């Protein structure tokens with residue numbers, strides 16, 4: 001699961017590169033988990049390393 | 059001579075292209091999967107939305123960046139703005155090139171300049187003495203160009219910028235936007251056989267001769283000279299230096315907007331004077347229609363409080379009033395602070411390109427020469443190249 005951490009400043013680079021259009025930003029990034037495909041592109045592109053991928057059980 | 063450039067932002071790319079043209083062996087390391095830092099764009103819903111910049115070069119084709127791009131052999135067409143800008147004041151649009159400052163304001167400005175010889179004069183002190191239009195224009199100009207208010211700076215710090223505008227003139231938009239500048243520099247760097255590698259630098263250590271650069275993946279490589287594009291503070295941390303000057307960054311919010319009917323008629327800046335937050339707007343598709351389908355408008359505001367949500371709600375109220383009667387859609391709201399700010403150092407407080415360790419230089423934002431934004435970055439790079447040339 002993609003998790004936005006406290007270091008997010010809201011620069012929206014993640015929103016610009018998300019292939020699933022699953023991110024909205026207004027001061028801070030928010031993930032729409034119904035659309036997110038866990039591709040982790042946002043994790044790689046985040047300039048502040050503020051997005052993590054956390055393995056979830058099941 | 060082996061040079062390591064840490065960071066592929068505009069400062070790093072400019073340095074690498076000039077030094078590689080001069081025959082140095084240069085390698086660039088960038089931690090992100092894209093090149094250009096805060097001066098590039100991604101196509102989003104048909105618009106070239108940037109990672110930072112407003113797609114503008116402060117002094118267009120006549121300034122220090124344009125000069126350095128020509129020197130590096132980077133091919134970029136810059137469309138100079140004419141007029142430089144207009145100001146929306148009391149429902150009227152005023153050409154800022156033509157408008158003359160009232161005599162009373164001029165005299166007071168001159169008096170304050172003299173006072174400035176004896177003590178630092180805050181710009182807010184100047185603002186209080188100007189006529190209403192000039193005072194509001196000053197505030198909008200600082201907000202648009204530096205994301206700061208007159209309270210945050212002094213006459214001494216901003217005066218060189220004022221001189222530079224008189225000398226080089228106002229802004230321009232690169233054809234293809236800021237990404238075109240980055241792409242042209244990458245072309246130069248690649249044609250000189252210099253590598254740009256996707257690697258995060260985790261430490262720098264000085265050895266008996268030269269430096270060891272450590273990467274996140276565990277590799278190490280030796281270099282003679284280090285050019286860091288990540289600011290003084292982060293550079294000091296990489297070198298393990300505990301004491302460094304902490305610079306105050308400037309923070310801002312940018313709105314990318316698509317509008318059905320054109321909102322601005324020219325390619326310059328529309329300074330907005332009677333607003334809560336928004337200090338200016340531009341419509342870059344007027345300069346290059348390929349930057350977005352239809353009319354692509356950007357608006358910018360400084361962050362006056364640390365409450366981002368509140369700042370955005372104030373900005374949105376302004377936009378609603380400004381764009382009343384227009385058919386528009388907000389494509390992106392981007393806020394910039396901390397490690398991805400508008401400026402790593404409030405305008406005029408950049409601390410030069412040298413570091414306490416000889417052979418290590420800082421370029422880019424935070425190490426600018428005395429000029430605006432990317433033109434200031436170009437001056438800092440020019441100085442760095444000169445220091446390196448002379449040190450050998």
Ligand SMILES: Cc1cc2nc3c(=O)[nH]c(=O)nc-3n(C[C@H](O)[C@H](O)[C@H](O)COP(=O)(O)OP(=O)(O)OC[C@H]3O[C@@H](n4cnc5c(N)ncnc54)[C@H](O)[C@@H]3O)c2cc1C
Pocket residue numbers: 047064065066067068069070087088089090093094095096097109110111112113114115116257258259260287288310311312394398399400401421422423424430431432433435
């Ligand atoms: C909203 C906004 C609007 C702006 N508008 C304009 C404008 O219209 N005109 C203008 O002239 N300027 C403008 N600016 C300012 C301009 O964008 C910046 O000054 C400029 O892009 C900074 O370039 P830089 O090279 O200093 O740094 P950056 O672009 O920040 O580049 C630094 C690079 O270093 C990389 N990096 C960081 N740490 C490491 C590491 N450890 N290892 C490897 N790589 C690393 C980063 O990933 C990044 O790519 C604007 C800025 C903002 C935020």
